Amino acid sequence: LPPAERVGFAVVGLGRLSLEEILPAFGECKRARPVALVSGSPEKARLVAAQHGIKPEAVYGYADFDRIAENREIQAVYIILPNGLHRDYVLRAAKARKHVLCEKPMATSTAEAREMTAACDAAGVRLMVAYRCQYEPYNREVIRLVRSGELGAVRFIEATNTQTMGTADQWRFRKALAGGGALPDIGLYCLNSARALLGEEPVEVFARITNPKDDPRYREVEESISFMLRFPSGAIANCASSYGAHESKDLRVRLEKGWIDLENAFAYEGQQMRLAHREGKTEAVESVRLSRENQFALEIDHMAACVAQGRTPHTPGSEGVQDHQVMEAIYRSAETGAPVSL
Ligand code: NDP
Structure with missing residues (x-):
């Protein structure tokens, strides 16, 4: 235009x-x-x-x-x-x-x-x-492929979003301005992606938080969080996010008849997709290449x-409301040490 x-x-x-x-x-x-x-x-x-x-x-x-x-x-x-x-x-x-x-x-x-x-x-x-990520071509292709059912039912999703952070003088370490630590900032990509892949809402979450001792950055917000989401279909998403681990932003899906790995899934660029599927007795592994576009x-x-x-946008406000609801359950689980039903 x-x-x-x-x-x-x-x-x-x-x-x-x-x-x-x-x-x-x-x-x-x-x-x-x-x-x-x-x-x-x-x-x-x-x-x-x-x-x-x-x-x-x-x-x-x-x-x-x-x-x-x-x-x-x-x-x-x-x-x-x-x-x-x-x-x-x-x-x-x-x-x-x-x-x-x-x-x-x-x-x-x-x-x-x-x-x-x-x-x-x-x-x-x-x-x-x-x-x-929901507008990024590789993530979209993974969502399309999973939802098409070609590879059968999803058993596991493994999503990781980690990076290391600078000094304590950033708003991201202040609860009032950030809302939380690694979870809402970068772990959110794992959560949002698992929901988008499955087209389902988690019914149960379980989470643990780990914070380094005596690090002034983590007085108000969490450094590392691991959370599991259980979906109605039986699929389980294992998600890990940290402000204290070397950068990795990968998504892996394990399905009945194949697997999909998307390296750098949550990064600004550099997505690399590999896919395996079974045909009869043989397994085919291929790299998927799509045109690079600015997400x-x-x-x-x-x-x-x-x-x-x-x-109505593809990711309207209601998507954000749903993610906040799940994140609150994740924090509740980490606090109580028990699984939380949704
Ligand atoms: P920055 O700290 O770099 O920038 C935030 C800007 O907000 C400041 O430069 C300032 O702009 C303005 N601001 C107004 N009030 C305040 C305040 N009290 N404290 C600090 N800044 C203030 O943050 P980011 O750009 O990294 O993040 C901004 C938002 O974007 C966040 O919600 C973050 O989660 C999101 N984000 C999303 C990413 C994505 O991949 N989608 C990646 C990075 C961030 P000014 O000087 O013009 O007033």
Whole structure:
């Protein structure tokens, strides 16, 4: 679409994800364009606006955020703030009658997430949670293949999302701003992916948390968490996430008649897919190659298409509510040491 016909987005919060991934990704979008910025740092925002062809008068601060209502070029906002601020800004965006794309995790609790979906419904605006992996071609192919039934029933899913973190001065270590530690930040990909693969909701969870002793970073939030999800079909997902283990972001599915490995499943790039299936007495193992596309651009274009066509996004607010509900059960299990039914 020519720029004037694309859906105009206001990017809210100019941190690492915005500057390094989202704003560059707009350059690869076909249906969306950035038309406004919201930031607490006016000088940075002015500079970024100039770099992306955004009008200086379309740069807002948090205090005058509500003025976006008057800017008709803004059809949607993309909330890329610390998790603890998502609720407030989604509510304010809905009040300004703008459609909302909100970063994951959607909020810091199920209650907040519910408030956000209710506010957007009441205002008649679309709400999408930015589960980028659900727009990434390899993850989509794994979901398609599993759901097609070609490889039979799923027995096990194994999903890992680990990385190491920097110093203690980040909002990610503060419960009020982050909502939790590794679980809502990166373990969420394991959970969301298991649900998406199976198209089912877990009925039982069991979890353990491990924190290093005397590390000031882990006074409020968890470092490492392992959780098991049991699904109605009998499939079990074993998930592990940590802020204290060398980076690995892999997804493995074990099915009756084959297996699928997706290396770097939850990474920004570098997905590698291998697949094995049995035919009679022989087993075939193959590498699957798909064209590489920017998953952030695909995700943003999806939201733009939904706004333009009045459609419900593939990952609407209700997806976020469901993940928060399961995460709360996971924390409850870790706290009590017992399985929790859902
Ligand atoms: P950063 O800390 O890099 O950026 C957050 C930005 O929010 C800041 O730069 C600042 O922007 C603004 N902000 C406003 N109030 C505060 C505050 N009290 N403390 C800190 N920052 C504040 O975070 P990220 O960009 O890494 O993460 C932002 C969101 O994106 C989170 O929800 C995170 O979970 C999500 N995310 C998603 C990823 C994905 O792959 N989908 C990857 C990384 C993050 P300004 O100076 O402009 O006001």
